[in-house]
Amino acid sequence: MNEILVRCHDVAKHFGPARAVDGLDLVLERGRLTALIGPSGCGKTTLLRLLAGFEALDRGWIELAGHRVAEHGRTVPPEQRRIGMVFQDYALFPHLTVAQNVGFGLRDARGREKRVAGWLERVGLGGLAERYPHELSGGQQQRVALARALAPEPELLLLDEPFSNLDAGLRARVRDEVREILEEAGTTVVLVTHDREEALTLADQVAVMGAGRILQVGSPEDLYRCPATPGVAALLGQVNLLRGEALGSVARCDLGEVSLLDPQRGPVLLMLRPEWLSLEPASHEGAPGACRVLRTTYHGAFWLVAVRLAAGTELRVQTQTRPRVRPGDRACVQAVHAAACWSQSAAPRESLAPARRPSGIPLAEGQPARVPR
Numbered sequence: 001m002n003e004i005l006v007r008c009h010d011v012a013k014h015f016g017p018a019r020a021v022d023g024l025d026l027v028l029e030r031g032r033l034t035a036l037i038g039p040s041g042c043g044k045t046t047l048l049r050l051l052a053g054f055e056a057l058d059r060g061w062i063e064l065a066g067h068r069v070a071e072h073g074r075t076v077p078p079e080q081r082r083i084g085m086v087f088q089d090y091a092l093f094p095h096l097t098v099a100q101n102v103g104f105g106l107r108d109a110r111g112r113e114k115r116v117a118g119w120l121e122r123v124g125l126g127g128l129a130e131r132y133p134h135e136l137s138g139g140q141q142q143r144v145a146l147a148r149a150l151a152p153e154p155e156l157l158l159l160d161e162p163f164s165n166l167d168a169g170l171r172a173r174v175r176d177e178v179r180e181i182l183e184e185a186g187t188t189v190v191l192v193t194h195d196r197e198e199a200l201t202l203a204d205q206v207a208v209m210g211a212g213r214i215l216q217v218g219s220p221e222d223l224y225r226c227p228a229t230p231g232v233a234a235l236l237g238q239v240n241l242l243r244g245e246a247l248g249s250v251a252r253c254d255l256g257e258v259s260l261l262d263p264q265r266g267p268v269l270l271m272l273r274p275e276w277l278s279l280e281p282a283s284h285e286g287a288p289g290a291c292r293v294l295r296t297t298y299h300g301a302f303w304l305v306a307v308r309l310a311a312g313t314e315l316r317v318q319t320q321t322r323p324r325v326r327p328g329d330r331a332c333v334q335a336v337h338a339a340a341c342w343s344q345s346a347a348p349r350e351s352l353a354p355a356r357r358p359s360g361i362p363l364a365e366g367q368p369a370r371v372p373r
């Protein structure tokens with residue numbers, strides 16, 4: 001484990017009746033990138049503002065590099081925290097050139113020009129120092145904002161959805177570039193994002209937030225494979241949910257016997273990602289996994305086939321090649337990967353309850369399918 005840079009303990013911030021942050025605990029290791037992901041309004045931006053010192057907390061404390069920077073009644077101001085921040089809209093100064101923007105936070109005039117030039121080279125904008133923000137593309141503005149935040153060498157960099165204004169093509173490229181720049185600088189980063197792919201691809205650790213608290217923290221792979229609740233599972237990818245009976249390392253369910261990622265006993269809710277399932281055309285009615293095809297959708301790199309099991313459960317299966325089935329066909333679903341599962345006798349408290357939908361309305365992407373009782 002790396003040295004710990006930030007500790008948040010029981011942090012709370014209320015705005016009147018809105019409990020924006022409500023008893024939050026979080027630890028950030030130095031030099032690592034943490035992606036903070038959660039539904040709209042769960043308190044992500046408020047947490048960044050508390051870390052930066054733009055808000056005073058109501059309860060708990062925050063430590064930065066071993067110093068208590070916030071507790072009830074005491075807040076170290078932002079300029080004394082050595083924290084950099086990049087906002088969604090980059091917030092560049094429109095009347096300052098690229099070089100002046102990047103040099104803005106550098107108090108010491110000695111060597112300023114050299115440092116600014118160095119940062120502009122690092123973010124690939126060496127030739128654009130004298131341009132104004134309106135003369136730059138979105139991706140270039142994003143890199144200026146990053147250089148401006150990094151130039152004073154902050155202990156901690158806070159990124160609030162910094163890629164959301166970029167189109168899909170540019171986004172992937174800028175994201176890769178930013179990752180390289182941050183890795184090279186060795187900066188500790190908190191990245192707020194709504195984009196699960198961004199969270200999974202960029203982060204060393206992912207922190208899932210819901211209703212003002214951290215619901216789960218872990219490596220991208222651990223959270224994707226073993227989410228703590230169905231809501232966490234749905235935030236990080238598409239899910240299929242099935243009821244079953246766990247018998248140790250396997251569980252019995254409508255797909256027959258499926259392996260479990262973690263041994264369990266008793267009634268369980270099973271979670272299988274669409275790519276953890278396979279589909280075979282035709283099946284005997286009543287055989288495990290027997291289903292009817294509802295629809296197929298093309299997603300570029302893969303297809304998704306929606307099917308309904310005899311018991312009524314809707315599942316989505318991902319295929320890498322064009323499916324050999326059409327809507328209305330009989331087929332058979334099988335699990336080709338172990339399932340995650342949650343005990344139903346000691347069900348985890350679900351503060352990220354999946355959104356309810358009226359029957360007949362197609363499931364939104366990432367929303368768990370309904371599981372008939």
Ligand SMILES: Nc1ncnc2c1ncn2[C@@H]1O[C@H](COP(=O)(O)OP(=O)(O)OP(=O)(O)O)[C@@H](O)[C@H]1O
Binds near residue numbers: 038047
């Ligand atoms: N200055 C404020 N005054 C009153 N309520 C606020 C204020 N700032 C945030 N809130 C409320 O606190 C809650 C958390 O807001 P916050 O912006 O932190 O959420 P978020 O997770 O960043 O949302 P989003 O993903 O939509 O940006 C919301 O209910 C919001 O309305």
